[in-house]
Amino acid sequence: MGYTCGNNAATYPSEPLPLWEGSSAPMPAWQQTLDAIVADATPDLVALRRRLHANPEPSGAELQTSLALYQALDQPGLALRMGPDGCGVLADNRSAAPGLPRIAFRGDIDALLIHEANDVPYRSTREGVMHACGHDAHAAIATHVALALHKLEASGAAPWPLRWRAILQPAEETAAGARSLIAAGALDGVSSIFALHVDPPRPTGEIGLCVGPFTANCNDVTIIVRGRGGHGARPHESRDPIAAAAQLVSSLYQFIPRTTDSFDSVVLSFGRIAGGQNANVIPEEVELDGTLRTLDDAVLAQTIEQIHQIARGVEEITATQIEVRVDGGIPSVRNDAAANRILEEAAETTPGVIARVIPRPSMGGEDFACYLDHVPGAMFRLGIAAGDGVIRPLHTPTFNVNEAALPLGVKILARAVILACEPAAGA
Template sequence: MPEPWKQRLDAIISEKRDEVRDLRRHLHAFPEPSGAELATSMHLYQLLGQLGVDVQMGPEGCGVIADSLAPKDKTLGRIAVRGDIDALQIQDEKTTPYRSTHPGIMHACGHDAHSAIAYGVVQALVALTESGELPWPICWRVIFQPAEETAAGAAQMIEMDVLADVEKIFALHVDPTRRTGEIALRSGPMTASCDSVQLTITGRGGHAARPHESRDPIAAAAQVISSLYQFVPRATDTHDAVVLTFGSIQGGTNPNIIPDHVELHGTMRTLDSRVRTRTIEQIQQVIRGVEGITGTKIEFTLDASIPSVVNDANSTALLWQAAEEVIGAKNVQLITRPSMGSEDFACYLEQVPGAMFRLGSAADLAAITPLHTPKFDIDEGALEIGVRVLARSVVAACATNATSNQSA
């Protein structure tokens, strides 16, 4: 039989499930891209204000921070939950009533679900506090973060000092490759570090009929991409994971004109800082070789770097126990290998311990709609599970904090 506070918490979350679902649908219907989440933030700010918690807006009106009222025990550190709020620039091709009403923008990565779940956590913790059935004092902060997709939002929120007094932080990400009712997590590295790569190749333009009179940056671009794709994997230990991909090539205006310069934009992902350093050195080595062969100048820059999500062992254990209580031990799965995807939740974990888990969100694995695709959707039954696991974890973590503070 669950402890009384857990029974009460579950009952509260069940009572509020429709409100969480409706918020998710509202956010899905009115998505906003990274750095422009003004209406989203105001909507959340107003809803949270009605719950009677301390609320403040994020930088330039994007993002929201909700805090529990100050506890009597001033030594208690806060337990934080992060939800992200930005959408992607993808056209929604679903036919659901809540499909995006904003052309070319949709929640194709589940951030609407993450935000709705985070709101549900606030609802549940406020109601449990008001019921007088808390097992011990709790102190929490819920961060509704903008601009996750551009890797800028976490850093912006940290600059606002949202981690002040925070002892632990939790987050989740919906996973359409797992059934609703399943959760997956791991201690240690969970995602790859990600660096935005830009190569600017400067040559000398000319007539397409007389390439010998020019220093062709398009030819150099082809050479550098081919060499990097071949050389980097061959120079990397087969036990180490490295992904280098260029997704954008920009240069030239006419088919019969050799341009002066070309820009390449891509991404580099690694799981180990030493491998990252070696890979950067390998890229620079290839660049020097191509410069010598082609007579061009190649400028190499890294930008918007995100570290790996590294889950803290204690925080992972708290999430694991809560998940087993909510969905049963057989439905909690170990992630055996880190993902080569990236997540700027990692920036918080560089400052305080915490953990992220994968929340199964597929009703039918035979009809998966992958992340970042025009028909992406979730089984909304996953929302209540996410709220339950995170809310329980926050309360449990507060017990651990209280014990630690008393010992100190």
Template sequence: MIERAWQSELAAMITAQEAKWINFRRRLHQNPEPSGHEYQTSLAIYQELSSLGVDLRMGPEGRGVLSDWRTPHAEGLEAAIAIRGDIDALRIHDQKEVPYHSLCPGLMHACGHDAHATMALWATTLIVELDRAGALPWPLRLRSIFQPAEETCTGALEMISVGALKDVREIYATHVDPTLPTGRIGLRVGALTASCDAVRILIHGQGGHGARPHESRDPIAASAQLISALYLSIPRVTDSQDAVVLTFGRIHGGENLNVIPEQVELLGTLRTLDTDVRQRTIDHIHRIASGVQRATDTTIEVCFDVGTSAVINQAKPISHLKSAIVESFGHEAIYEIPRASMGGEDFAFYLDHVPGAMARLGCRPPAVEHAPLLHSPMFDIDEAVLAIGARMLASAAIHAFEPKPAHEQL
């Protein structure tokens, strides 16, 4: 591992500042705000950035923050590198016994967004301070995006609508991963997460007495038949090498044990990794629902609310991340992710417009064999990951502006 002069300066800054940013992350962790209500979190980030002298804008309705930094007097920097941190929490009650546990009953940062925001904020600070110290090896332009409402898949689109990607050429993000030990950084070119669509199915029948089902058109029986048909048929009409997950998480119909209801509602999620597979699966679901409708003499409405497409990491941004990781932590820090996750991430919306990459940062204490997983009421991070993520993001942004040799320039 060869450390350049600016890397040495960066490492020294991180060591000196680590306690401050651990405390900042704990402050966010104690004061979580759910998707759509991230006002105080946004204000806290805005106040930290305002002391740097960067150009600042609030997101829509005072939620989310955009900051810009451009090396003074730099020429030829028409586009920025962006880093993104999400800021919303989940409606989960924090059950950890730690001094910084959530102070808001029923709300907690159970997906690491407090860590992601802290890393992006710290990385922004590091770049600005390196620049002002004259330690940057070359000019750069940075856009930092602190995004609300990732969990509801609306925040990225909101930030894009107010210009978050204007004059941006690449974007980077992090996600903590409790299945990896702290110090390992997971990278993957291509699909990292799945597309995610919400499925809503309404089954309309004819209600009646539970003792005389022959006088009704039972939507509960139709829903049972439909779920069974979908769970059995979708894997049989899908290539076994194509990943598809269809899951129903809610069934609602009826109020009384002896009354056949008029309607049943099914809510679920569809996850795929390929756009063609996604559309074919949607078509299959409609076809199967139509068959059950005819067989049960009910009316079945199938609706898809498009969530996110798959996060597709591009090769060039991954190469910048690899350069940053190798110079900072060595080759052994890199974990090549073997296959995509079927989880969803609205970071994909940014990648619909510009190339970019997301890295998975191990956050499990090395001495711990199994840590609580994401979205668990016991979830926490090894706070050493904050310094790792901040250094990686700052280094990757710097590497992205490294001048090319003359023979590589167009």
């Protein structure tokens, strides 16, 4: 069955309905073997996640992280490649028949510039750097999916020939890593791709699935307001860019929501305003940096034009010059229906897992979308809440993962890869 998550919340109940709660059918032998492999490797899986968590590296500097993952995957029968500049790892199974397309799965590996506040044995050892988005979990899960698939093939228990590629990707947080690896050949010979993202509010044992928009289009907005500087005691002699910037932000926050259809999701936020160096000096210019999030390309184009229109109006009333730049950004993750059905089946056959429909897409960004510009695929949300009533949000100093979720992520993602490799009927 197919499910769609869109931007019209009226089509969904207030609470998503459970799709499955286990399966009564006997588990095939290959799934039993796979689960036994994952159970045996769970201590190593947890240890790898903790090692990565204790030694985080920010986007573009994941050299030791990449080396650790390369070493973890250094097994006979696996072909390994480092990513550009030594960041990231690609792993293929050598047993795959030549010429047949591979099924890829991605785990991102970079950390954030956040100082960890958790008091745990594996807390970050690097001042001001922390795995606050779960990429340590993603990387450990993807690595152990590759190891589990390799062991399943080596045991002779794989149900049919497998052909897969593990992508351990750097620089997701700066939206540069996916495109870098794609340019380096990460999708060469790949027919589809899967991924997961941890979800702090979702209970461990539950995953979220949907077809269609999963995350938002994310665009960086830079605005430069140029005026004429002057003495703070005589503002009438200047063209104050700070006053113009304040008017601009206020107008954008007021009028963008009022000119957007209430059924269309648009978020515009500014996180940085910089201008001036002295309290009594009106500066020459002010720079604003923000983010624009949308779910629809037409709405994006319309919103960009509205930003320019409002900027022109503020220019006129403040006698300043306003330059607006909106970058190409990262597109929305849009889950393919066929790939999502595979994830549904993978979840249905994983003991201890409940899958629910995601009623609305996240307004967060995810450069997994760049892979989906080239091949179909799908991402799911993995619940990691510990059941103690405390939510540890992404991108905060207290973020943490309930490690009981890690083997569930491995089982679901490995099942999806295997199911995607199943030969077509009559082939």
